[in-house]
Amino acid sequence: MTNPRSGGGKTARYSLVQRAEDMGAQVWMTSAERDAASLARRAVREGAQLLGVAGGDGTVSAVAAVAADEGRPLVVAPAGTRNHFARDLGLDLRDPGRALDALIEGEAMQVDLGVLGSRVFVNNVSFGMYADALLEPGYREDKPRAFATVAPDYLKGKQWVEARVDTPWGTVEYPQVVLISNNPYHLATPRWLGRRFSLATGELGAIVLKRPAQAPPDLLRHLRDELRLRKRDVSPSDDGVVVWSAPGITLHGDVRHLEAGVDGEAVRLPLPVVCGIRPGALRVLLPKDRPGVPGAPAASARGEILDKPGQDRPRPRSRPRSRAGSERPSLCG
Incomplete structure (x- = not known):
C-alpha cells in the first residue's frame, strides 16, 4: 500500500x-x-x-x-x-x-x-506544544507557523498538559510537555539527539518537562542542553526535566480527554492514558x-x-x- x-x-x-x-x-x-x-x-x-x-x-x-x-x-x-x-x-x-x-x-x-490501548505507535505519543501544533489549521502546509502560534503560552509557562504523570521520582502535575516513545531516544550526544539506536529494548522512553514558574527564554534549546548531559535513568534536575524508561507509563487527570499527537497524527485520548510496549x-x-x-x-x-x-x-x-x-x-x- x-x-x-x-x-x-x-x-x-x-x-x-x-x-x-x-x-x-x-x-x-x-x-x-x-x-x-x-x-x-x-x-x-x-x-x-x-x-x-x-x-x-x-x-x-x-x-x-x-x-x-x-x-x-x-x-x-x-x-x-x-x-x-x-x-x-x-x-x-x-x-x-x-x-x-x-x-x-x-x-x-x-x-x-508501542501500544496505546488498541492503537499501535512506531515512534511516539506526545502531549503539549507539539500536540497543539498538530491541531492548528494548515499544520501540514506550514509547520513553523503552527508552532509559532502555540509556543508563546508554553514559553511563558501559561499553558500545560491537564494531567498527572507517574515517574520513578513521584508524580509530576500539569507538565508542559510529555513525550513517550517506542524505545528511548538517545540524549547524550548532540549530533544524534533524538535518534533511537535500538528498537528492541522492550521499554518505552519518557521525557517530561515540568511547568516552571518562569520558563527559560529558549525552551527547546534549554531542553536539548539539559538532556544531552543526562544518562538513561537519572533523577530530575532542579530545572525540571524528567527522563526515564519503563515498560509502561500512565497519565492520569480530571479532564475527560487529552489532545495528543500519535506518530504525527492528531488524536483525542480518554484518560487515563496507558502506554505499553509489545517486545x-x-x-x-x-x-x-x-x-x-x-x-x-x-x-x-x-x-x-x-x-x-x-x-x-x-x-x-x-x-x-x-x-x-x-x-x-x-x-x-
Missing part, C-alpha cells in the same frame, strides 16, 4: 509504484474511502504473505499494526516527510526506492511496537545495502539481524515472489 500524498508526492517522484510492481508486488493506493489499515487487512485476506508500506510515519504505523497482528513481515519505504521510524531502522531516506530491495532479498529484524512484535525486512544506524551495536539479544550472510540462522518463512498470484507481496500505504 502506498499513500500518494505523503512527503509531497514522493511515491510518484521516486517511481515507487512502478519499481514495486516490477518486483512482483501488488500495489494498492490509499484514498479518502480506503485507509491504509483496511487495505492491509484486505491484502491479508486475499493471501498476501508480506506487507509493504510507502508513506509517512502515520501510514507506516497503521500497516505495522496489521502486520504484527497477522504475523506478516513488513517492508517500509520511507516516503513521508520525517520518516523517523525508517531512519531508526537504518534505511536510506534519500532514495526510498532502495528499501524495496527487501521485497526480493531482505534481512529480517524483530522490533518492538519483538513486528518483523521487518530490510535491504542488505543500507546506511544503517550510527553507533548501533552489531548485534543484540533481540533486534539483531536474523539472517546475516555466513550465519547459520533461519531465513524468513514468507519469501516474496516475483510471479503473479495471491502469494505475491502487497505494498500498502
Whole structure:
C-alpha cells in the first residue's frame, strides 16, 4: 500500500509504484474511502504473505499494526516527510526506492511496537506544544507557523498538559510537555539527539518537562542542553526535566480527554492514558545495502539481524515472489 500524498508526492517522484510492481508486488493506493489499515487487512485476506508500506510515519504505523497482528513481515519505504521510524531502522531516506530491495532479498529484524490501548505507535505519543501544533489549521502546509502560534503560552509557562504523570521520582502535575516513545531516544550526544539506536529494548522512553514558574527564554534549546548531559535513568534536575524508561507509563487527570499527537497524527485520548510496549512484535525486512544506524551495536539479544550472510540462522518463512498470484507481496500505504 502506498499513500500518494505523503512527503509531497514522493511515491510518484521516486517511481515507487512502478519499481514495486516490477518486483512482483501488488500495489494498492490509499484514498479518502480506503485507509491504509483496511487495505492491509484486505491484502491479508486475499493471501498476501508480506506487507509493504510507502508513506509517512502515520501510514507506516497503521500497516505495522496489521502486520504484527497477522504475523506478516513488513517492508517500509520511507516516503513521508520525517520518516523517523525508517531512519531508526537504518534505511536510506534519500532514495526510498532502495528499501524495496527487501521485497526480493531482505534481512529480517524483530522490533518492538508501542501500544496505546488498541492503537499501535512506531515512534511516539506526545502531549503539549507539539500536540497543539498538530491541531492548528494548515499544520501540514506550514509547520513553523503552527508552532509559532502555540509556543508563546508554553514559553511563558501559561499553558500545560491537564494531567498527572507517574515517574520513578513521584508524580509530576500539569507538565508542559510529555513525550513517550517506542524505545528511548538517545540524549547524550548532540549530533544524534533524538535518534533511537535500538528498537528492541522492550521499554518505552519518557521525557517530561515540568511547568516552571518562569520558563527559560529558549525552551527547546534549554531542553536539548539539559538532556544531552543526562544518562538513561537519572533523577530530575532542579530545572525540571524528567527522563526515564519503563515498560509502561500512565497519565492520569480530571479532564475527560487529552489532545495528543500519535506518530504525527492528531488524536483525542480518554484518560487515563496507558502506554505499553509489545517486545519483538513486528518483523521487518530490510535491504542488505543500507546506511544503517550510527553507533548501533552489531548485534543484540533481540533486534539483531536474523539472517546475516555466513550465519547459520533461519531465513524468513514468507519469501516474496516475483510471479503473479495471491502469494505475491502487497505494498500498502
